[in-house]
Amino acid sequence: MTAPPEPPVAPAVPIASAQGRWILLTTVLGSSMALLDSTVVNVALPRIGLDLGADLAVLQWTVNAYLLTLAGLILVGGALGDRFGRRRIFVLGVVWFAxxxxxxxxxxxxxxxxxxRAxxxxxxxxxxxxxxxxxxxxxxAEDRGRAVGLWSGLGGVGAAVGPFLGGWLVDGPGWRWVFLLNVPLAALCVPVALRHVPESRDPHAQGRFDIAGSVLGAAALALLTYALIEARSAAAPVIGAAVGxxxxxxxxxxxxxxxxEPMMPPAIFSSRLFTAVNVVTLFVYAALGGFFFLVVLQLQVVSGYSALAAGAALLPTTALMxxxxxxxxxxxxxxxxxxPLTVGPLLCAAGMLLMLRVGPEASYVRDVLPALVVMGLGLVTLVAPLTATVLASVDPGRAGVASGINNAAARVAGLLAVAALPLLSGMGPEAYRSAAEFDAAFGRAMxxxxxxxxxxAAVAWATVRSPAPGACHPQCQTHCAVTAPPLERPRAAGSPEGRDLD
Structure with a gap:
């Protein structure tokens, strides 16, 4: 695949034009597929396990196979679009996802x-x-801020309704429609993109892709994930996977x-603030990844909620965001x-400890809702400042790389947490089939x-000393996904926030 030489053309589509609205529709449809997948699949896990006769390890891999390839390749995906055409790679991704x-x-x-799932x-x-x-x-350029605001807001609505939609599908036509729903979305998105979205590239993108880095990173994650999920056996393959x-x-x-030209340039970690905020990201999103994997199981297996009720139960958190x-x-x-980076995680921690009250026949208003409201307030407090601090900690020209690394770090944290938390909490392979066993393990996991x-929170309090980010506030100010911080891009040329890729 080679990019034909062509001079860079400044983007000039007004958001208020018909083509601008088509572009917005395309991007919202595409991002909604990934956002929905990150929220609806967890709701379907108990039914998937029962239908396929699977143990807990299979449910872990159902989540982690997706996170593994996504986290390992998301930095490469952005670079491919800049080099070979953003529309081309986006359409390829939509078709591949479908x-x-x-x-x-x-x-x-x-x-x-x-x-x-991989x-x-x-x-x-x-x-x-x-x-x-x-x-x-x-x-x-003059319309870009409004376009990004509409994109992130509409995407946030999609993320907010995801668990509700997933529960309705699981209880109605079945868990398979949680995945099949993406096919008609892609069938609508692809022709609109091909007809109405102009192609664009980064004329400065050159050099070789970091294929070796991508392969090594993904392979290391795969082996460590396998070792954590299968660690109960302590067999030679598990030890070999961990060492490998x-x-x-x-x-x-x-x-x-x-x-x-590395995928993850080590020089970017010379910023102590950038390094510190990514450590905070690892801790926070490990906790969130493990929590959202287990909570829908707890509500369905232990509290007797239907898939629809379990999905709807999570709405307050995303609605607050x-x-x-x-x-x-x-x-x-x-x-x-x-x-914010100290108080936010502590509020989330308080919300998770409040979830210890959720057991058999739990009252939603008395037991579940207070915990999720406190958690939602914690997420509201920390997500936007975390992203803004990541962007403020590096040179504006590296904003896209910094955001990509931070996004990938969060997904890796969630991946490892889903693999490790059942082991740490003593959750057996068949735990989700027994309300009493799962409830006890959930109590140890929180x-x-x-x-x-x-x-x-302790890392943030001890290491974050910079002033308010000011001009480096994130573009995606409305963000509801709980699997990773919003993925930001460098700003428009001539703006105070940085430079555009074009």
């Missing part, structure tokens, strides 16, 4: 489902960075240090990031999650 979703929907057994993750790595890049590469994963992780670091995240960003600009959040 094919993976179709295979998930018709999977006859657990092995096929896990493999199809394919879905590859598609997600191609379309996720491309969604926002299409706006940056097509919409004229650590060796490959070390090789990944060495390759990134020696490459002229949808309504208040922009104001949180403004507050972070005024008072600086240290307090303190682990709260502890990770407290550690993140």
């Amino acid at each position: 094919v993976g979703s179709l295979l998930c929907g018709i999977a006859p057994n657990a092995g096929t489902l896990v493999a199809a 394919l879905q993750g590859i598609g997600g790595a191609l379309l996720t960075p491309g969604s926002l890049a299409l706006i940056q590469g097509s919409i004229r 994963g650590l060796l490959l992780a070390g090789a990944f670091v060495q390759v990134e240090r020696r490459r002229a 949808l309504l208040l995240s922009a104001r949180s960003g403004e507050l972070g600009e005024r008072i600086g990031p240290r307090i 303190p682990w999650c709260a502890g990770a959040l407290a550690a993140g």
Whole structure:
């Protein structure tokens, strides 16, 4: 695949024009596929396990196979779009994601489902960075802020209704439609993109892709994830996977240090603030990844909720993020990031500890709702300032790389948490089939999650000293996804926030 030489063309599509609205529709449809997948699949896990006769490890892999390929390739996906055409790679990602979703929907057994989820993750790595890049590469500079605001707001609505929609599908036509729903969305998105979205590239993108870094990083994650999920057996393959994963992780670091154009440039970690905020990200999103994997199981297996009720139960958290995240960003600009990045994780930790009250026949109003409201307020407090601090900690020209690394770090944290938390909490392979056993393990897991959040708060309080980010506030001010911070791009040329890729 080679990019034909062509002079850079400044984007000039007004958002108020018919073409501008088509571009917005395309990007919202594409990003909604990935956002919905990150929220609806967890709701379907108990039914998937029962239908396919799967143990807990299969449910872990159903989540982690997707996160593994997505986290390992999301930085490459953005670079491919800049080099070979953002629309081309975005459309390829949508088609790939739809094919993976179709295979998930018709999977006859657990092995096929896990493999199809890994394919879905590859598609997600191609379309996720491309969604926002299409706006940056097509919409004229003076309209770009409004376009990004509409994109993030509409995407936030999609993320908020995801658990409700997933529960309705599981209880209605069946869990397979959680995946099959992506096929008609893709069938609408692709022709609109091809007809109405202009192609754009980064004329400055050159050099070789960091294929070696991508392969080593993904392979290391795969081996470590396998070792954590299968650690109960303590067999030779598990030990070998753990050792191999650590060796490959070390090789990944060495390759990134020696490459002229690494996927994850080590020099960016010379910023102590950037490094510190990514450590906070690892702690926070490990806790969130583990929590949202377990909570829908707890509500269905232990409290007797239907899939629809369990999905709807999570709405307050995402609704609070949808309504208040922009104001949180403004507050972070005024008072600086240290307090929000300390208080936010502590509020989330308090919410998780409140979830210890959720047991058999739990009352939603008395037991579930207070915990989720406290958690939602914590997420509102921390997400926008975290993203803003990441962007403020590096040179504006590296904003896209910094955001991509932070987004990937969050997904890796969630991946490892889903693999490790059942082990740490003593959750057996058949635990989700027994209400009493799962309830006891859930009670042991929540303190682990709260502890990770407290550690993140301590790191933030001890290391974050910069003033308010000011001009480096995030573009995606409305953000509802709980699997990773919003993926940001460099700003428009001539704006105070930085430069555009074009």
